[in-house]
Amino acid sequence: MPSVTSRPGRARKWTRRAFIGAGTVAGGGFVLGVAGLALAPNRLEAKNDGQLNTWITVTPDSLVTILIPHCEMGQGAQTALAMMAAEEIGADWAHVRIREAPALDAYANEYVIRAFADVPVPGSMTRGFDYGTYRIARWFGLQVTGGSSAVRGTGVYGMAVAGAAAREMLIGAAARRFGVSPSECEARDSRIVHRASGRSATFGELASDAARLPVPTRPALKQSDSYTIRRTARPRLDIPSKVDGSAVYGIDFTMPGMLYAAVEIAPVPGGKLVSVDTAPAQSMPGVKRVVRLTEAVAVVADSYWRARKALAALKPEFDDAGHGDVSTATIFNAFDKSLGAAPDMPAGAARVVKADYRVPFLAHATMEPMSCTVRVEGDRAEVWAGVQDPLNGRATAAKALGIRQANVQYHNLLLGGGFGRKLPGLHDFIDMGARIAKAISPAPVKMIWSRENDIQHDYYRPAAMARFAGALDATGAPIAVRSRYAGGGDGESTFLAYAIPAKSATSGDAAHPIRTGPWRSVLNSQHGFFKESFVDELAHAAKKDPYRFRRDLLSDQPRFRAALDKAVEMAGWGSSLPEREGRGIALCESFGTIVAQVAHVAVSPEGRLHVKTVYCAVDCGDVVNTDSAAAQAEGGVVFGLSAALVGEITIDHGRVVQRNFRDYQMIRLADAPEIPVEFIRSDARLGGMGEPCVPPVAAAVANAIFAATGIRVRDLPVKNHDLSRA
Amino acid sequence: MIALMVNGREHAVDVEPDTPLLWVLRDTIGLTGTKFGCGIAACGACTVIINGRAVRSCTFPVSSAVGAAITTIEGLAKDNVLHPVQQAWIDQQVPQCGYCQSGMIMAVAALLDGHPSPTDEEIDAGITNICRCGTFARVRRAIHAVGHK
Numbered sequence: 039m040p041s042v043t044s045r046p047g048r049a050r051k052w053t054r055r056a057f058i059g060a061g062t063v064a065g066g067g068f069v070l071g072v073a074g075l076a077l078a079p080n081r082l083e084a085k086n087d088g089q090l091n092t093w094i095t096v097t098p099d100s101l102v103t104i105l106i107p108h109c110e111m112g113q114g115a116q117t118a119l120a121m122m123a124a125e126e127i128g129a130d131w132a133h134v135r136i137r138e139a140p141a142l143d144a145y146a147n148e149y150v151i152r153a154f155a156d157v158p159v160p161g162s163m164t165r166g167f168d169y170g171t172y173r174i175a176r177w178f179g180l181q182v183t184g185g186s187s188a189v190r191g192t193g194v195y196g197m198a199v200a201g202a203a204a205r206e207m208l209i210g211a212a213a214r215r216f217g218v219s220p221s222e223c224e225a226r227d228s229r230i231v232h233r234a235s236g237r238s239a240t241f242g243e244l245a246s247d248a249a250r251l252p253v254p255t256r257p258a259l260k261q262s263d264s265y266t267i268r269r270t271a272r273p274r275l276d277i278p279s280k281v282d283g284s285a286v287y288g289i290d291f292t293m294p295g296m297l298y299a300a301v302e303i304a305p306v307p308g309g310k311l312v313s314v315d316t317a318p319a320q321s322m323p324g325v326k327r328v329v330r331l332t333e334a335v336a337v338v339a340d341s342y343w344r345a346r347k348a349l350a351a352l353k354p355e356f357d358d359a360g361h362g363d364v365s366t367a368t369i370f371n372a373f374d375k376s377l378g379a380a381p382d383m384p385a386g387a388a389r390v391v392k393a394d395y396r397v398p399f400l401a402h403a404t405m406e407p408m409s410c411t412v413r414v415e416g417d418r419a420e421v422w423a424g425v426q427d428p429l430n431g432r433a434t435a436a437k438a439l440g441i442r443q444a445n446v447q448y449h450n451l452l453l454g455g456g457f458g459r460k461l462p463g464l465h466d467f468i469d470m471g472a473r474i475a476k477a478i479s480p481a482p483v484k485m486i487w488s489r490e491n492d493i494q495h496d497y498y499r500p501a502a503m504a505r506f507a508g509a510l511d512a513t514g515a516p517i518a519v520r521s522r523y524a525g526g527g528d529g530e531s532t533f534l535a536y537a538i539p540a541k542s543a544t545s546g547d548a549a550h551p552i553r554t555g556p557w558r559s560v561l562n563s564q565h566g567f568f569k570e571s572f573v574d575e576l577a578h579a580a581k582k583d584p585y586r587f588r589r590d591l592l593s594d595q596p597r598f599r600a601a602l603d604k605a606v607e608m609a610g611w612g613s614s615l616p617e618r619e620g621r622g623i624a625l626c627e628s629f630g631t632i633v634a635q636v637a638h639v640a641v642s643p644e645g646r647l648h649v650k651t652v653y654c655a656v657d658c659g660d661v662v663n664t665d666s667a668a669a670q671a672e673g674g675v676v677f678g679l680s681a682a683l684v685g686e687i688t689i690d691h692g693r694v695v696q697r698n699f700r701d702y703q704m705i706r707l708a709d710a711p712e713i714p715v716e717f718i719r720s721d722a723r724l725g726g727m728g729e730p731c732v733p734p735v736a737a738a739v740a741n742a743i744f745a746a747t748g749i750r751v752r753d754l755p756v757k758n759h760d761l762s763r764a
Numbered sequence: 765m766i767a768l769m770v771n772g773r774e775h776a777v778d779v780e781p782d783t784p785l786l787w788v789l790r791d792t793i794g795l796t797g798t799k800f801g802c803g804i805a806a807c808g809a810c811t812v813i814i815n816g817r818a819v820r821s822c823t824f825p826v827s828s829a830v831g832a833a834i835t836t837i838e839g840l841a842k843d844n845v846l847h848p849v850q851q852a853w854i855d856q857q858v859p860q861c862g863y864c865q866s867g868m869i870m871a872v873a874a875l876l877d878g879h880p881s882p883t884d885e886e887i888d889a890g891i892t893n894i895c896r897c898g899t900f901a902r903v904r905r906a907i908h909a910v911g912h913k
Contacts, residue, residue, distance in 0.1 A: 112860030280862030283797020454863030676898025
């Protein structure tokens with residue numbers, strides 16, 4: 039970052055909690071910064087080390103550079119955020135660049151949330167926080183990419199407002215230069231144009247003048263009907279480096295003198311290393327050290343392959359932390375017991391339906407196995423890795439090393455997949471890498487988990503179970519749906535939009551020692567399957583079409599109803615299908631986005647399932663980058679489909695049974711359905727896009743299997759069921 | 765010393781002969797575009813092209829690559845012009861996290877060498893790489909886009 043001279047005196051308060059400041063960049067550029075409570079105005083002063091909470095710079099070459107406080111893990115959030123800022127500033131998209139913000143407190147999302155939560159902005163944006171934003175707010179102080187939050191949090195409350203402020207200042211500078219009123223000028227293609235005379239100046243020509251103007255306190259956002267960048271498909275800025283091998287992921291980092299570590303970890307959660315004879319490894323070529331950790335043994339060598347080979351020569355003994363008799367069966371038996379009897383149903387019901395559902399643990403299995411490079415020198419350390427929350431990555435390393443966070447320099451690199459595995463609190467691999475690096479200080483060491491380490495030491499999508507009861511009146515209308523669940527749930531994931539007089543979902547639970555964590559869509563993939571399967575069962579019990587049955591219960595929920603109608607229209611619902619083909623429907627809201635899906639499946643007489651198409655109707659309020667939003671929908675469906683059809687982690691003797699991609703399965707290209715996606719522009723507040731297309735998939739497919747075969751799949755994955763009968 | 769021909773350049777590497785080619789490419793030669801995914805040739809993230817054929821390099825001993833023409837993702841473009849598969853990947857906006865895509869692109873480039881206009885069945889049989897982000901629909905679209913040129 040260039041050195042900055044700013045004039046904090048110009049910084050204006052927007053609210054008591056947030057302010058915006060502007061200054062000049064050495065060489066004549068313009069920098070516009072937004073900061074929150076934790077930065078006093080004097081902190082906006084120039085610092086040569088660039089620790090200014092910068093959002094946007096405009097340099098004399100008219101290049102607009104936007105700093106993004108979110109990592110890129112393929113969801114396209116960086117490009118979408120840049121589009122939101124570029125739209126407001128009026129930039130020529132070809133002259134926009136992005137940079138990921140470094141792991142500094144100044145970029146923590148907290149400030150984004152706080153800074154703009156109560157800034158008056160037009161229309162639907164003022165509606166404030168939704169559940170997902172609330173969840174991010176709970177992670178105050180963390181630079182998180184998760185909860186499908188980037189666009190609707192940082193984008194709405196930060197990027198757009200910062201872009202608008204920058205535009206007003208550039209217009210102000212142009213108006214002075216032209217001797218006209220600012221209202222007669224507009225920003226277009228990185229120029230400010232005086233409409234009447236056609237005079238214009240480039241952003242670059244105006245940048246240093248703009249920096250001297252007062253910062254607007256309430257910049258006006260564009261009306262959405264004048265968007266030229268948002269609501270279009272813009273090529274993602276990160277893609278070219280991902281087709282030629284030049285993109286640098288956490289695992290790719292290298293530096294001179296770097297050593298490599300391979301690890302074996304106690305197979306039972308909580309287990310400790312009891313003993314290991316290190317001699318067989320120590321005599322092998324290239325081995326520098328065998329490091330004993332509390333829960334693991336690491337071999338450090340001058341190449342990763344040598345480290346792996348030497349590790350394989352060891353026979354470490356671990357204890358089982360008393361969990362040696364835990365298995366999938368003991369966990370589900372405990373769930374079953376905790377759920378008790380099925381919920382009571384009204385006495386006057388004409389028909390009562392009861393069903394239990396189960397879903398297994400699932401691994402994230404990001405394509406990039408966990409890895410990090412750490413160098414420890416005295417009380418200082420440097421870390422290179424790719425995580426969803428760089429600040430927590432830094433904090434994790436500091437804690438592992440017993441040093442101050444300020445003494446840890448953290449460098450975030452690209453993530454080869456996240457899906458929740460690399461969220462705050464789940465940086466066990468950085469903790470481990472740091473301890474290994476401390477043992478061999480000062481040499482830098484890159485620790486790479488094997489795929490076996492990764493599959494067996496995840497924070498799994500929780501296994502869960504639900505027990506439903508529902509009642510229909512004499513006309514087939516539902517009068518009650520009640521459920522109890524074990525394995526986690528909350529108000530959002532168990533929410534039923536349907537107008538049913540008596541609804542409840544309550545938690546029973548039973549503890550187990552398996553590590554769990556957020557997995558793309560968090561609690562919604564389990565409950566989406568449970569509730570939308572049960573609603574389907576009710577529809578069949580009522581002898582009603584599953585679409586009509588749902589639709590009739592949504593007269594007070596126009597957005598849900600519109601999504602349902604759209605998916606049905608896309609799928610040609612109701613038209614006749616060949617024997618053993620069927621359609622299933624499901625409808626879920628998560629992270630502020632409503633998704634309806636219709637799955638079209640074919641089941642061969644031998645029981646082979648082919649998911650032909652998953653039609654996807656999405657209401658996320660409005661779409662920023664139409665193409666990358668569609669890509670998130672496509673990816674969400676495939677992720678959900680892997681879980682529905684083949685994904686399963688089982689436990690035996692306290693250990694994860696699956697080891698690698700041969701026994702932890704996911705679908706491949708041959709199994710991937712067509713996924714038509716359509717967006718509904720409801721102008722509701724922006725919802726997330728990274729996750730909401732996951733939750734409905736399993737229920738849509740299971741409901742379609744029922745339509746095709748009459749077989750009701752109540753526990754996942756589908757591969758465990760014989761679909762050849764019926 | 766083992767002599768390797770990678771992307772048209774000769775490299776002499778000092779490694780054990782059983783070392784998988786993947787780690788020689790990444791750690792010895794410094795070509796990190798080829799990725800480690802599973803170590804058992806199950807996912808295809810490490811796919812390179814050896815003498816025209818797609819090979820999963822994580823289980824391919826470097827000694828078996830002696831005398832062969834090895835192409836990695838870094839060597840696929842010729843004279844700064846992207847290979848048609850790479851261009852199709854940009855045109856169709858295929859990658860998400862991108863980690864599997866080097867291997868995916870190499871597998872597709874090899875497939876198209878033998879089947880310039882592959883059918884869906886040939887694509888299903890030939891491309892078995894794992895993509896956890898779920899880019900499959902776009903992978904198929906991009907293959908057809910190249911095939912029809």
